[in-house]
Amino acid sequence: MKISVVICTYNRSALLRDSVADLQAQDFPASQYEILVVDNNSSDDTRTVTGALAASSKVAVRYLFEARQGLSFARNTGIRNAAGDVVVFTDDDIAAPANYLNEIDRVFTDPTVAAAGGPIRPIWPGPVPEWLTADWHGFLTINDFAAAAETGFFQGPCEYPWGANIAFRRGIFDRIGTFPTDLGRVGNCLMSNEEVGLCRKIQAAGLKIAFAADAVILHKIPAERLTRQWYYHRTYWQGRSNAVMNAENPAELYRGLRRYLDLLAVYRLGQSFSAFDRRCIKREAIGYVQQLVQQQSGSPAPAPVSGFRHLRWLAGSLETVVASSARCALQQGRAEQQAVMNQIGQLRCEQDVLMGRIGELQAELARQKDLVLEKENEAQAKGDQVAALLNSLSWRVTRPLRFVYDLVGAGSLVVFLKLAVNILRHPRTVIGAINRDTLKLAWGYLKNGDVKGLAGGVSYFVGRTSPSTGYRPQILHGTIDPATPLMLPACPQPLVSIIIPVHNQWAFTHSCLASIIEHSGTIPYEVIVADDLSSDDTCRIGEIVHNVRVVRHQTNLGFLRNCNEAARLAKGAYLLFLNNDTNVQPGWLAPLVEVMERDAAVGMAGSKLVYPDGMLQEAGGIIWQDASGWNFGWRDDPEKSSYNYVKDADYVSGASLMVRRELWEKTGGFDGRYVPAYFEDTDLAFQARSLGYRVVYQPKSVVVHFEGVSHGKDVSTGVKAYQETNKQKFVERWREVLQRDHFANGQHVFQARDRSRYRKTLLVIDHYVPMYDRDAGSYFMYSLLRALVALDYKVVFWPENLYAHQPYTDVLQQMGVEVILGYHDFGAYLSEFGSYFDGAILTRNHISIKFIDMVRKHIPRVIYHDPDLEFLREQRRFEQEGGSPAELKKIKDREFYLFRNCDIIGIHSPVERDIILAELPGADVEVIPLPIQDTMPSAAPFSQRSGLLFVGGTHPPNVDALRYFIQDILPLLLVEIPDLTLTVAGAVSHHELKGLDLSHVTFTGFVDDLRPLFEKALVYVAPLRFGAGIKGKVLEAANFGLPVVTTSVGAEGIGLIDGKSVAIADNAQAFSVAVLALHRNQELWELIRYEGRNYVESNFSQRALQAKVDDVLGKLLRTGKQ
Structure with missing residues (x-):
């Protein structure tokens, strides 16, 4: 697990130097953490100090600049730039014991922990003043968190970790947002509580905030804070912060105000309280009410009055707010009353109209009864006509069109109709484009329910020979009167x-x-x-x-x-x-x-x-x-x-x-x-x-x-x-740069056009723009492109269908990937630009076989990435279902042709690497990690879950697995659990499962967000009998913390251990026993959930992919064939 430590600083470079030095000296492995220094618009030598620390460091130290003043802005900049799985926040005036990061790492081994914090203890600058009692130490950011220490967790609502020692799992920010920028220190405005809202959201999501008792931070207390004046300033801003935190809940807002008024009375009358105590609570109450008045009135509150007139000022301010609120409420009530009276009058008018309509409708009813009899006679005649139609030639000819409509569903009717119109308007163009490849591509769209993709493909073939209609901007100039306010x-x-x-x-x-x-x-x-x-x-x-x-x-x-x-x-x-x-x-x-x-x-x-x-x-x-x-x-x-x-x-x-x-x-x-x-x-x-x-x-x-x-x-x-004239001045100033970095x-x-002269340029080819939320193969391609961009390669992506699937194309283009759209002559493109490419990455054998020869002609270095060995998958399918040996040989020959004509073969499974090397001993085969999305585990406990989940498209191994489960395994389970249900998500549907009893099966179709399904199910099933490569859905389920029951084929190449991080069973009886065991044994369920999630998170991350890609490309671009 990698950790990013974020330190936000403002004009305190001397303190910063010591804090970073402590963090550089951690016992934690240097390669497993980074330190991000966020400079919040300092005017001192913070940047220089950070640079010097980075230059002499084994630990990565990065400097970031945030111009917007405010601690929350700075922390959010740290979040955006953090590369770690866990983000730790601390301050620039701390000391960190050498075991600090080890303790943080330990607490996050529990996948249900979303955040954590530890004790913050003081390093005093000298003797503590007698007037500063322990009750007020918290305002100096000192806390042992006694309640959390007893249970091991922060329970709220009044106790959460503090910003000087708090850590979050990186993925949680995608769910709950980042630090609120209306809170957090801004210069001398000491707003606080910025972490409280995040912690409340985490608890509302059912996730844990752990207390790390041994992850101690030591806070260096500046001498100037041990003054009464500083405390009066600090408590005032605490009051304002509390009001902002309570603003979303009116009841809580006024409950807080009542508390302050009660405290003021107690402190004023109590003989045991010092003048310091009384003044601090007054200042805090003033801050609270001033913020409350400002929030309620929408304008800044008046400055507070000094001396014993505080209470009068508080009461007057409160009276103003309450009176204003009451007036608004009264006015609103009167307006609502008048609106209701108007509605009553309107309803009475409508009642009179409706009474008249009742008589008309009674007469109409009598007429309709006569019509019903007449229509029944007509229906009989139409039935005879339908029987004749079903036996007609036209009905049999249009059967494929009805099948397509049934396959895509009513939800895509509009797109389907547009597609049909496009075909009918351009029949010659469409017919001319029909060949084996385009038919295969169209069938793939239909199987996956992607009518928009099919429509886009047809539009591309229809429109690629037509000139662009051009962009049509919205122009206001000339259409609006310049005198318009x-x-x-x-x-x-x-x-x-x-x-x-x-x-x-x-x-x-x-x-x-x-x-x-x-x-x-x-x-x-x-x-x-x-x-x-x-x-x-x-x-x-x-x-x-x-x-x-x-x-x-x-x-x-x-x-x-x-x-x-x-x-x-x-x-x-x-x-x-x-x-x-x-x-x-x-x-x-x-x-x-x-x-x-x-x-x-x-x-x-x-x-x-x-x-x-x-x-x-x-x-x-x-x-x-x-x-x-x-x-x-x-x-x-x-x-x-x-x-x-x-x-x-x-x-x-x-x-x-x-x-x-x-x-x-x-x-x-x-x-x-x-x-x-x-x-x-x-x-x-x-x-x-x-x-x-x-x-x-x-x-x-x-x-x-x-x-x-x-x-x-x-x-x-x-x-x-x-x-x-200015051009000549420019040349004089930048002559050396122009000659060195710019072309004639x-x-x-x-x-x-993109300043890529000194960058390596790669061409990446796949079947279409990766729709990364739909299948594991697309998510891998998306992750690969992210890694290439992060490694500073110039990337040109060529989708075979040359269609801009959205929003996915926009995502790639915003990453900096040039996506080729609208070209239809790959050879001409390479003839013009091929010499600029340092290497190419091709994937999927049925796609790559079309491009490999042209790529090798123009681009000297090539990686072929095989998502899985198709010949191995088809061989296993052949063993299950039978088939054509000649077709199997054809697939294998095609795959090995690609292997022999590339420099490096990328594969996901070490098992498949060994199979390739057995036939091609000299091949360079690299195992590339298959990354999974960084996500929090599902939070629902064992007791709140039920049923089984299967996710998959219409890929033959998925259809066979589902048929096998419903036909052979599910009946065994229903004997023991009669009300058991199976939820099937994805493009696979009842069409592929005809003849089976589907009464216990629910089909959701394609789902944008699978999390609700993973939160509800008790067990994930993947009963694959054939297939190849790493199974992305097995990884995804384990990553969500849902125990998986699968076969040896489903677990192949991943490294999960049977009985510890997964359950593996290769026949129907054993599979049903494994599923039942997880239903009946919560301890086993928790074990497999925890170990599976932990293993996948550690071995199949974006970071692991990027490191491997960096290594492989470094080797490729040094040693590729010429």
């Missing part, structure tokens, strides 16, 4: 500051703002319009646009200085420069933020720019050695593959450019040497790379740019004349 959202704490530099052109500015309002979604943003001495209606912007921030200069500064001045006033963590001659498109803003949030190394991100006619203007920019630039993709179809994946770019246009505030401040903004305009955005991109940041293009952020409105197009006049003008565009 606009309302931007009020946002006191924006994440993004959108800066729009303007000089006249009010109509464009107005439509730009209107598009921002309409298409920016839920991202918190502000808009700053930087008016560079306009003389048109821009001067009236404050009258027309509400909540816009306007910066107006008294002299014309020019574009560059205008931007820099406006940026000084921005509040957001991200600055987004946007030309006023733009119309943003739906959902444009979130993708820019997401690409920044995913990777702290991204310093700049730019949008896809399109012209008003929908043609592409720019998909990231290319700079050549002579500093001339290309708008990559200019006037092309913006929906082509090469323009739709996240990638690095030489620069991204300032027409829509997001910059991380940290980077902006380090560079000082746009460089003044380029005043008034041009090359400032390109220069900033080059500066960003020189500081270690990435500059990326984000295709999902689409912006229409009315090019030339701001500065015109004539390079000999106006501001545009500076374009050539127009050369090697394949590499120039």
Whole structure:
């Protein structure tokens, strides 16, 4: 189990140095943990100190920067970047005993533990003041957690682990979310309780929060905290934090207020309490009420009054809140009363109408009785006609169409009808595309119930010879009156500051703002319009646009200085420069933020720019050695593959450019040497790379740019004349970089477009874009692509059907994978681009056999990945069901042809590796881990479960296994458990099981989320009699903590141990005995559940796959065939 330790810090580099040193000296294996230092916008030498610690460390130490001030923001940055299975949070002023991480690791061996915490003990700076009694030590982050120590678990509601010593299983954040950003310390605002909400959600999910008694953290108490003034400040903010925590529950909110008022009375009257005690509780109560008033009224509460007037102030504030609430309630009640009276009047009118209708309906009923008799006679006649139809030629001819409709189901009727229309409209094209391969592909779609995939395939064949219709943007300019009032959202704490530099052109500015309002979604943003001495209606912007921030200069500064001045006033963590001659498109803003949030190394991100006619203007920019630039993709179809994946770019246009505030401040903004305009955005991109940041293009952020409105197009006049002058300045500054890292003008565009000159490039081929939530093979391919991207390979993915299955294609493109769509000539593609590929990865023999010869011709290094040995699977099937020896030989010959024509064979099972090596002793065969999804185990206890679960598609081994179970095993089980049920999830259906008694079987069809089924079932069954490779569903069930009963074939190659981590049985009698044993023996059920989950989690992870892929590719690219 790997651990990520997150330390958040702000301007305390000296303390940080010692804390990290303690964590580097842990007894825990250095390769099994990492330390993430999250710098929360420090101005000291934190980055330098972290770099020095990392340079001399056996343990991986990573530096992360979070510009948004606040402990919760910093911790969430740590979560996003953590690579460990467990994420530990501690502070920058701690000491950690050498056994600390071993104790954390030990407590998480229980798969039902989602979080854990341990004691926090003090290192005092000197004598403890007499006035500071033990009752107040908790405010210094000191706690032995006595209640949790007794039971071994945190039970809540008042006791949970604290942030200086708390750990979470990484996957839990996907279920419950991350730290709330309205809590947690922000500078001198000491908000707390940020971990309490997470712990409550964990307990609500039925999961455990363990107490790790020996995982002790020592907290270094600063001397300045041992003062009364600090305590008064700290208790005030504790009160505010408590109010925020209780805000979701009004009863709890006012119960807390009552508690404070009671405490105040006790402390005021009690003779045994010190003045310090009384003042602290007053301050805490004041904080609570001030936050309560602010929450109830929606506006900041008045500052508290000093001295003995606290109680009067509290009572007055409370009275104001209660009175306001009462008035609102009274007004609402009166409005509701009037609404009810209106409804009564309406109902009385309707009653009169209905009474009249009753008479009409009685007459209609008599008429309908006469019609029934008439229709019965007609029905008899129709019955005779139906009998004739069933025996007709047309009914027999259309049987396949009815079968297809029955197979896909009524839920896909609309798609099915569209598919039929497409075929009927283009019969020659569809018939021309029919061959053995396309028929096989179509049958595969139908078997899996994927009508959308089939429809997409037909649409591809119909449309691939037709020109693209092009992207159709939404244009507001010219359709909206520039005098129309606009309302931007009020946002006191924006994440993004959108800066729009303007000089006249009010109509464009107005439509730009209107598009921002309409298409920016839920991202918190502000808009700053930087008016560079306009003389048109821009001067009236404050009258027309509400909540816009306007910066107006008294002299014309020019574009560059205008931007820099406006940026000084921005509040957001991200600055987004946007030309006023733009119309943003739906959902444009979130993708820019997401690409920044995913990777702290991204310093700049730019949008896809399109012209008003929908043609592409720019998909990231290319700079050549002579500093001339290309708008990559200019006037092309913006929906082509090469323009739709996240990638690095030489620069991204300032027409829509997001910059991380940290980077902006380090560079000082746009460089003044380029005043008034041009090359400032390109220069900033080059500066960003020189500081270690990435500059990326984000295709999902689409912006229409009315090019030339701001500065015109004539390079000999106006501001545009500076374009050539500034180019020369740019060359002088970056000459060495241009010569070293950039190509001659127009050369090697394949590499120039995404800066892949110094990266290895891989071509990956599979049958279609992996639908990773549907089958284990697709999840493996998705995981493999993730690993390749993480290892910094440039990845081009070629799906054989060339169809954009969504949302899966978007996911790959956002990872940075170029997905080829719409090409139909693989040979032509390789002839043009094959020389740029360092290697290729092919998978599935029936797919790879079509590509292997062309790939070997153009790409010298090849891995063939075999999900399982098809010839072995078919041989076992042959032994069960019989078949054609000639067909079996054909399959084996095809598979071994691929083995002989690749450099490395990737296989999942060590058993299958040995089979291949027995026939090809010199082959290089690597066992590649089959990863499973990182998920929390199902939480339902033994007593709340019942029934059996089987998950599978229409793959022959699955159908045979299900038939075998229902026919031979289930009857034996029903003798002992008459009400036993089997739930079958996946594409397999009753069609494949005709003739069997299915009265105890429920079919769910394809299920998006299997967790509810794994939570309900008691045992997972996988009675496979033939097949090959690692069985993904066996791994998945074990990973969910559901005990598995399977056969030797089902367990082959995994390494699970019979009777300990799995139950294995190879005949019907033994299989039923194993299932019954798990029903009757809870101790055995718990053992197999725990051991199975633990084994799978340790051996089949994404991390294990990535490490193996790194090793295999390193060898391949050193020794591949030439």
